[in-house]
Amino acid sequence: VTVPSRSLLIALAKANLQSEADGALFERLARALKQAIADGHLGRDARLPATRDLAKAMAISRNTVVAAYELLSADSIIVSRGGSGTRVAAQGLPTPVHKAPAPESASRYAMRARSLGPITLVAGLPVPRYDLHHGEPLVHRRIFNAWRRKLAAATLRARSGYPCPWGFMPLREAICGYVKRKRGIECEPDDILIVSGTQQALTLVSRVVLNEGDAAVIEDPHYQMAAHALVAHGARVISVRTDQDGIVTADLPREAARLIYVTPTHQFPSGVTLSQERRLELLRIAARTQSWVFEDDYDSEIHFDGKPLPTLYSLDTSHRVIYAGTFSKTVFPTLRLGYIICPPQLRQDLYKAKLLDDLGCPSIEQAALAGYLQSGQVDKHLQFAVRELRQRRLDLLRALADHLGDQIEIGGQRGGMHVAIWFKGLDYCQFEQLLHLGAVRGLGLHPMTPYYTVRPIRPGMLLAFTSLTSLQLKVAVEILGQCLSEALQRPAAA
Amino acid sequence: VTVPSRSLLIALAKANLQSEADGALFERLARALKQAIADGHLGRDARLPATRDLAKAMAISRNTVVAAYELLSADSIIVSRGGSGTRVAAQGLPTPVHKAPAPESASRYAMRARSLGPITLVAGLPVPRYDLHHGEPLVHRRIFNAWRRKLAAATLRARSGYPCPWGFMPLREAICGYVKRKRGIECEPDDILIVSGTQQALTLVSRVVLNEGDAAVIEDPHYQMAAHALVAHGARVISVRTDQDGIVTADLPREAARLIYVTPTHQFPSGVTLSQERRLELLRIAARTQSWVFEDDYDSEIHFDGKPLPTLYSLDTSHRVIYAGTFSKTVFPTLRLGYIICPPQLRQDLYKAKLLDDLGCPSIEQAALAGYLQSGQVDKHLQFAVRELRQRRLDLLRALADHLGDQIEIGGQRGGMHVAIWFKGLDYCQFEQLLHLGAVRGLGLHPMTPYYTVRPIRPGMLLAFTSLTSLQLKVAVEILGQCLSEALQRPAAA
Numbered sequence: 001v002t003v004p005s006r007s008l009l010i011a012l013a014k015a016n017l018q019s020e021a022d023g024a025l026f027e028r029l030a031r032a033l034k035q036a037i038a039d040g041h042l043g044r045d046a047r048l049p050a051t052r053d054l055a056k057a058m059a060i061s062r063n064t065v066v067a068a069y070e071l072l073s074a075d076s077i078i079v080s081r082g083g084s085g086t087r088v089a090a091q092g093l094p095t096p097v098h099k100a101p102a103p104e105s106a107s108r109y110a111m112r113a114r115s116l117g118p119i120t121l122v123a124g125l126p127v128p129r130y131d132l133h134h135g136e137p138l139v140h141r142r143i144f145n146a147w148r149r150k151l152a153a154a155t156l157r158a159r160s161g162y163p164c165p166w167g168f169m170p171l172r173e174a175i176c177g178y179v180k181r182k183r184g185i186e187c188e189p190d191d192i193l194i195v196s197g198t199q200q201a202l203t204l205v206s207r208v209v210l211n212e213g214d215a216a217v218i219e220d221p222h223y224q225m226a227a228h229a230l231v232a233h234g235a236r237v238i239s240v241r242t243d244q245d246g247i248v249t250a251d252l253p254r255e256a257a258r259l260i261y262v263t264p265t266h267q268f269p270s271g272v273t274l275s276q277e278r279r280l281e282l283l284r285i286a287a288r289t290q291s292w293v294f295e296d297d298y299d300s301e302i303h304f305d306g307k308p309l310p311t312l313y314s315l316d317t318s319h320r321v322i323y324a325g326t327f328s329k330t331v332f333p334t335l336r337l338g339y340i341i342c343p344p345q346l347r348q349d350l351y352k353a354k355l356l357d358d359l360g361c362p363s364i365e366q367a368a369l370a371g372y373l374q375s376g377q378v379d380k381h382l383q384f385a386v387r388e389l390r391q392r393r394l395d396l397l398r399a400l401a402d403h404l405g406d407q408i409e410i411g412g413q414r415g416g417m418h419v420a421i422w423f424k425g426l427d428y429c430q431f432e433q434l435l436h437l438g439a440v441r442g443l444g445l446h447p448m449t450p451y452y453t454v455r456p457i458r459p460g461m462l463l464a465f466t467s468l469t470s471l472q473l474k475v476a477v478e479i480l481g482q483c484l485s486e487a488l489q490r491p492a493a494a
Numbered sequence: 495v496t497v498p499s500r501s502l503l504i505a506l507a508k509a510n511l512q513s514e515a516d517g518a519l520f521e522r523l524a525r526a527l528k529q530a531i532a533d534g535h536l537g538r539d540a541r542l543p544a545t546r547d548l549a550k551a552m553a554i555s556r557n558t559v560v561a562a563y564e565l566l567s568a569d570s571i572i573v574s575r576g577g578s579g580t581r582v583a584a585q586g587l588p589t590p591v592h593k594a595p596a597p598e599s600a601s602r603y604a605m606r607a608r609s610l611g612p613i614t615l616v617a618g619l620p621v622p623r624y625d626l627h628h629g630e631p632l633v634h635r636r637i638f639n640a641w642r643r644k645l646a647a648a649t650l651r652a653r654s655g656y657p658c659p660w661g662f663m664p665l666r667e668a669i670c671g672y673v674k675r676k677r678g679i680e681c682e683p684d685d686i687l688i689v690s691g692t693q694q695a696l697t698l699v700s701r702v703v704l705n706e707g708d709a710a711v712i713e714d715p716h717y718q719m720a721a722h723a724l725v726a727h728g729a730r731v732i733s734v735r736t737d738q739d740g741i742v743t744a745d746l747p748r749e750a751a752r753l754i755y756v757t758p759t760h761q762f763p764s765g766v767t768l769s770q771e772r773r774l775e776l777l778r779i780a781a782r783t784q785s786w787v788f789e790d791d792y793d794s795e796i797h798f799d800g801k802p803l804p805t806l807y808s809l810d811t812s813h814r815v816i817y818a819g820t821f822s823k824t825v826f827p828t829l830r831l832g833y834i835i836c837p838p839q840l841r842q843d844l845y846k847a848k849l850l851d852d853l854g855c856p857s858i859e860q861a862a863l864a865g866y867l868q869s870g871q872v873d874k875h876l877q878f879a880v881r882e883l884r885q886r887r888l889d890l891l892r893a894l895a896d897h898l899g900d901q902i903e904i905g906g907q908r909g910g911m912h913v914a915i916w917f918k919g920l921d922y923c924q925f926e927q928l929l930h931l932g933a934v935r936g937l938g939l940h941p942m943t944p945y946y947t948v949r950p951i952r953p954g955m956l957l958a959f960t961s962l963t964s965l966q967l968k969v970a971v972e973i974l975g976q977c978l979s980e981a982l983q984r985p986a987a988a
């Protein structure tokens with residue numbers, strides 16, 4: 001048992017854990033611990049105090065300490081290793097954290113951004129043997145060969161000058177055809193603004209429709225980076241729960257929210273689909289309250305069950321929907337190209353915001369992507385990806401039935417690139433143990449907790465099936481089943 | 495003589511030209527005319543009312559109307575054609591302008607962005623025969639061949655996943671070596687944040703250090719897009735005059751400005767160099783008032799007169815300088831890659847702002863650029879570019895001496911890619927005539943007016959020498975000399 005050092009306790013005391021504005025106590029503790037690691041109170045690979053001892057020294061509940069460690073563990077900042085206790089990860093913090101500048105030097109934006117919890121950045125972290133991390137699409141070597149040729153052709157034809165800020169016209173034309181084919185959306189090339197991905201789409205939209213303090217709705221659970229962008233921008237973020245039919249429209253705040261951010265096709269991360277009834281209700285509310293709906297259609301191309309429901313953009317007759325599409329899930333994420341289909345009233349504002357933000361996306365890549373779309377290779381790749389991922393998902397579900405059986409419940413699964421599972425009869429202490437056991441045996445497991453504003457009663461995790469083959473998925477699930485049995489042997493917390 | 499139509503006069507009356515907050519009367523009139531064109535009160539190629547008639551109908555000074563026409567003409571929205579009067583440009587407005595949405599839908603950011611004057615976008619406009627437009631570097635076909643190979647190599651080695659948001663490490667390392675070699679800057683790869691260019695650098699910095707209403711200083715004259723980004727962000731922009739030694743530090747506001755944006759190596763667009771004495775004074779002021787200095791070192795690589803002065807970043811001992819570099823002028827603009835060298839106190843804030851903004855720049859292009867820098871080809875291209883541009887500049891200056899002689903004065907010219915010239919004994923009416931005559935004969939001329947907060951007493955223009963060869967420059971200047979003689983034959987305004 002390692003007793004907390006005096007210097008660590010002082011650092012934690014200084015962190016002012018009392019301010020309730022900054023999230024739950026366990027989150028504040030996790031941030032304070034992260035800062036203490038950054039400040040060198042705990043070096044790389046240093047052993048953390050036992051949860052029992054730290055709880056006692058700080059006069060707080062042990063569960064709070066456990067939850068804080070869990071958060072840090074989920075972010076790969078600390079690693080639990082059965083016998084040798086919990087330690088700071090060998091690679092240290094993903095990025096160096098410096099002393100905060102004097103408060104007078106930072107804007108309110110910067111202060112809000114600093115207050116946000118840590119985000120798991122996969123880039124640069126060691127990849128576990130069986131990585132079930134979500135977010136990365138199925139990428140075939142073929143894509144890179146095709147992409148190389150498209151880039152070479154585009155470079156030879158390139159104009160060197162500044163790009164058209166709203167996007168390369170042949171790409172916007174190709175996207176018009178693409179969204180009509182894939183999603184039945186009717187629009188004009190001029191409605192399309194090329195952006196560097198959904199993240200930029202959301203930041204541009206925030207700037208154009210939200211003042212500091214304006215209300216914005218997100219789903220609970222939600223994509224962390226979307227929530228963070230809204231919080232940093234200064235929005236008053238209201239999270240509205242989702243059920244098996246998507247966002248619960250009856251729970252939308254009575255006061256008008258300026259912006260409602262939704263993922264209708266496959267709710268992220270729960271995977272459920274927004275029902276047709278809720279879609280219409282959401283659009284009625286948006287029209288009545290003059291709210292904007294941000295439709296993040298990040299992975300609708302990967303759908304296994306017939307065609308996905310029509311987009312909000314197509315259903316909307318009041319021009320309140322801003323549609324965001326991305327090529328991160330259909331080509332590859334490092335491409336950094338996506339698009340906004342702008343409602344007419346916002347088009348000029350969004351155009352101008354893009355111009356002011358970065359003068360426009362690089363044109364060689366836009367030309368290459370236009371060629372890639374026009375050649376039909378993207379459609380062909382998607383056919384392959386859907387076929388392959390459908391099979392992997394079936395194999396994953398079969399393996400889950402074999403090895404975890406009725407110990408889990410499986411969330412929405414009509415498409416997308418991951419499955420959400422929920423554990424029955426497992427408390428969060430046992431779940432933490434499960435994560436540790438998995439990590440030791442090479443499983444890259446991703447808990448649901450970080451995506452929820454309020455921690456769900458049952459622990460859950462995301463299992464993505466893009467980076468593992470069917471065979472690897474079977475092995476991974478078998479290991480997961482063994483880890484679960486072991487974790488359940490630990491007594492549940494009182 | 496075309497008398498202004500009733501519908502046009504009503505549109506102009508509705509535009510509420512009385513609000514002095516929106517700039518000088520001629521600027522408000524120019525905006526109102528632009529809106530009238532957008533709204534269809536004047537179609538493509540339609541003839542504008544004669545300045546005299548419009549002035550009379552609106553009961554304002556004719557000079558105001560002339561200045562407004564001049565602004566629109568500089569933005570290629572209208573074209574003056576000697577005999578047939580002034581007409582709306584055949585290509586219409588550079589981008590469609592839609593009806594403004596209902597005010598409740600737009601943020602203060604959007605409202606400010608809308609209020610900004612038009613910006614000349616070269617992309618998509620017809621290129622004149624002798625284009626003296628500034629901003630584009632010297633690009634040799636060789637570059638594209640080399641770039642194609644670097645891209646192909648980077649694509650084959652690429653990791654498909656999300657990029658590291660702060661930048662691809664080998665590129666940051668290569669930039670460390672590059673800025674040490676070129677500018678004597680000592681920094682670590684971790685100090686470097688890869689951005690999509692100087693525009694993004696400035697918007698990220700604004701967000702991190704400026705609240706709405708905070709003071710920010712720009713030079714007068716200045717790069718329009720920088721001023722626009724600051725205004726849209728909500729900064730209270732204070733412009734401080736420059737003289738032959740750069741920004742007049744004695745004129746800096748007494749109240750602390752949070753941010754001071756400067757172009758020390760070659761002031762844009764005047765071309766003067768910030769003197770060593772002023773550099774030190776600026777840094778003293780920044781340290782005392784806890785202001786941040788944004789050093790836009792956009793083209794220091796193109797310098798003809800020994801080495802440029804050391805950067806503010808190198809001179810600064812108080813860590814108040816944010817250094818921004820770009821590859822738009824050394825490789826080509828459509829690359830969309832640049833970098834910030836962050837002062838330590840702002841590093842984490844800027845990192846986070848980049849992450850929240852767009853998740854990072856595309857990594858294939860970053861890897862290609864790293865390879866391109868490491869191969870020594872960028873240095874080699876710069877040697878070629880400096881040698882070639884030095885010769886062109888000499889030829890340009892010689893031609894100016896031959897054909898315009900003592901009718902002009904030439905601004906700072908120790909480097910950069912353009913020369914600023916000022917006309918003696920030419921009033922703005924004659925200058926407008928000169929621009930028209932030039933346009934008719936295929937000269938792409940670019941007046942100084944749009945870069946100034948207050949119109950300079952003498953008219954001036956920028957002559958860039960990157961897109962024309964020495965021979966073409968000689969022909970262009972000869973034509974310019976002829977146009978000047980003709981313009982001077984018109985009587986000066988009272």
